Amino acid sequence: MLVQLQYLRAIAALLVVYFHSVLQVAKIDPGFDLEFHLFGETGVDVFFVLSGFVMWLTTAGRSISPIEFYRRRIKRIVPLYWMATLFSAAVALVAPSVLKTTIFNIPHLLASLLFIPWRNPADPTLIAPVVIPGWTLNYEMFFYLVFGLLLLVRERWRLYALFGAMAAIVIACHLLPLVTTVTTFYGDPIIFEFLGGVVLAKLYSEKILLPQSVAWPAVALGFAFLLVNEALCDGSMRSYMWGIPALVIVYAAVSIDFSRLPTIGWLNYLGDASYSIYITHAFTLAFLRILCNALKIDILLQGPIFIALCLLLSSIGGAAVHEMTSPGRWKKKKLAVA
Structure with missing residues (x-):
C-alpha cells in the first residue's frame, strides 16, 4: 500500500x-x-475517492473472481461493523439516554446489518443506520457490489462499464416515478466520487502523474478548497464542491514520490x-x-x-x-x- x-x-x-x-x-x-x-465532514469524500482508487489498484492486472473480491471486502468490513451495530442497539435498548441519535427498532437494526438504506427512527430526516457514521458503509458496500460484478468484464472495458453502470443507477433513481428511501439514497451523485478514485488509479497505473513541483502545492490547495467549500456549500453540492478537491488531494498525493521521504510512523x-x-x-x-x-x-x-x-x-x-x-x-x- x-x-x-x-x-x-x-x-x-x-x-x-x-x-x-x-x-x-x-x-x-x-x-x-x-x-x-x-x-x-469532507473527510468522508476523501475516503470515497481513496476507496475507488484502492479497489482498482488492487484488482487491475489480476484474476480475481467476484466471489473472492466480496469475501475479502466482507472480511474487512462486516465483523467490526456488526459488533458496533449490535452494541449500539443493546445500549439503545437498556440505556436509551446514552446515545442521543439511536432508538432501538428491529426493522432499522436489520436494515443496518444488511447495509440497506433506512430512515433513522430517532430522526426521520436522516437516512442512516444504527451506527450513524455507517451511512458511508452503505455506499461503500453498494460500490463493492457493482465493482465486484464488473470484474467479469475484460479489464480494458471495465472502466467504461463502471461509468455506464454508475450513471445508469443515478439516472434510474431520478427517473423512477416512485420516490423511496433507496432511490433517494443511491440517486445521490456522491457515488461518482468512487468512480473518480477509479479514474485516478487508472492514471496512476499508466504513470500519468503531476510533476513533483506541482503536486505539493496541489495537495495544499486541495485541502484549502476542501475546507473552504465545506464552509460555503451544503451537502447538496458535495459531489462536486467537496468531491473535486478530494480528487485533487488524492491525485496530487499519489503523484509525489514518498519513497524518498522518511515515513511518519504514527500517521x-x-x-x-x-x-x-x-x-x-x-x-x-x-x-x-x-x-x-x-x-x-x-x-x-x-x-x-x-x-x-x-x-x-x-x-x-x-x-x-x-x-x-x-x-x-x-x-x-x-x-x-x-
Missing part, C-alpha cells in the same frame, strides 16, 4: 472525528462557537487503523461527553480541550480495537511466540 494513501486515510478519519467532536462540544458548552469551528499506523477509528469514535465521544458532564471539571468542558481529548482518545480507542480485531496480527504474534 502506498504510504501516502495511509496518511490520507488517517487525516480523513481524524477530520470526521473532529467534526463529530465539535458537535459534542455544543452539548457541554452552549457558548461554544459551533458555526466557526464546524468542519471536517502511517493511524491510516492502518482508520477504519476502526471511524467505526468506534462515536462511542468514545459519547463516553467522554457523559464523563465530562459527570465530573464537572471546568477545564474538560472547554471546547479546545474537549476536542483534543476526543481526537486523542478516539485514536487510542480505534487503535486498540484495530489490534484486537485484525486476524493477521494475531497470527503474526502466535508465530513470533512459537
